[in-house]
Amino acid sequence: MKRLLLRVMAALGTLLIVSVILFMVSEVTPGDAAASSLGSSADLDQIAALREAWGLNRPLPQRYAEWISGVFRGDLGVSLPTGRPVTEVIAEPFAYSALLVTLAGTATVILAVAIGVFTGLRPGSRLDRALSAGTVTIVSIPQFVIAGGLVLLLAISLQLLPPVSLVPFGGTPLDQPSILVMPVLALTLPAAAWASRVVRATVIDANAAAHAEAARLAGLPESVVVWRHVLPATVPASAQMFGWLISALFGGTAVIERVFNYPGLSGVLLTAVRNHDSAVLEAVGLLLACLTVAAFLVADMLGVLADPRLRTAPR
């Protein structure tokens, strides 16, 4: 229990420092919202006036303090170029992206565990070598290339699915599930390929470990050895890896949504970068960092549940 509390405190500390870094990097970089929204024809006086009006020339620590205290109250600030609250700008796209991440994450965990455990128990077999070659290849290929390949294959050649994932007007992506298939596939394939390699490696290690050998020598049936002794030992490392998944999948959606014109975070982020809309970037960054840190906490807890040694081991 004390350990849990310590971990949560450390996680909160990490997030606080991340918030400082995010704010500093996006505010200190050259250019700002005032200059970009007035365009290149504006003169310096106009830019200075707008900066004054938007409060961009106040000291950085003061602006950070205002921003972060707002964040604690659930107020993510205002998107300066549009004048809309950031919460309103990102809420719907974030939900759409989160839908993709949830679906792809579930598929990834199932696939990665199935393939990883299956090949990890039979390292060097023909099927293992074939699957390993396949996963290495998929891991290497950029995600948006896989997405483009899916469009060419499933939408253009076979004409099974719509090439773009437009959400029906006034509806949600769930009204037309066929538009979700390709984005989810494009996210799942590389993630599952990568995750299955990690699972495979931990299964190989656990299978060769002394405690598994001891169980075998004691005459336990192979299925009991695998279920009771090998697989539980793989949970801590595998859970860590699934912590990465959250960050990897959200990062993936930000790129591949563009292939399908899917109305998720990608569009919001790209517009924000073009307009120097720092508030939106900071908010999304902090949100994703929170999710990643939370995922790691859960992964840690799962590891402790599966491996009693970790409950007492010093870190």
Added chain:
Amino acid sequence: MIRRVWRFLPWLVPAAVAVVALSGPWLTGDSTEMIIGFPYSGPAEGTPLGTDALGRDVWSRLLAGGQTLLVVPVIAVGLTALLGIAMGMSAGYLGGPVDAVVSRLDTLLLVIPPVLVLLLILQGWGYSPVTLIAIVVLTGAPFVSRVARAATRQVRSAGYVEQAVALGESPASVLVREIVPAVARPVLADAGTRLAFAVGITAAAAFLGFGPDEPNWGAMVSQNMEGVALNPWGVLMPAVCLAVLAVAANRAVDHLAARISGGAQQEQVNQ
């Protein structure tokens, strides 16, 4: 002899892609910017792969569009390895406050998704080879640093290192002569994936539309996506080239790494 030829055969296509990527911009000259037909025309005489969204020749843009995607990742991954090893080794060897600071920094950088690092840097400093390299280094160095730190801690208390210290070798000499070789192995085993990832993130920057309007495979995929039903070659060929380049980069580095660190690493490389 025949076996040897067979062993080189799988490398022929990637090698051709790499040579074209490197020399392409000098082969095509101005023909990449000329509008030579209607947008998204199919293959015809003189335009073997048809035209792109603006009616420019896909073939010459394909030849010219790979250079950045090969040169930037190679330089960036080299720098990533150097920085990551330096960070991880000092953390693992010196321990104490240095370790605390470096480990904290690694965690911080790992919590922010790489795509967001890319967007933040592009927002401030725009798209250039230098910013692309910075993005790859910032997103990759924490991973290398963690690997290097773990490897350093493993050998720090090994007999041969303690002996070197006891013999009065300076810390710098111990680090370079005793610890670097032990750290290089796990870092090298991971380098292929790092390079493939660097190709991916470099191409993603162009794909997301940040680059200048010069030929680039990543940008071609997104620019020609809209007309993919009319002229699929404008998407297919740059996508295939990128895939071949990334996969070959991974395999080639893994191959080299296995050569350098000997047969013992074979199993790890195959994972």
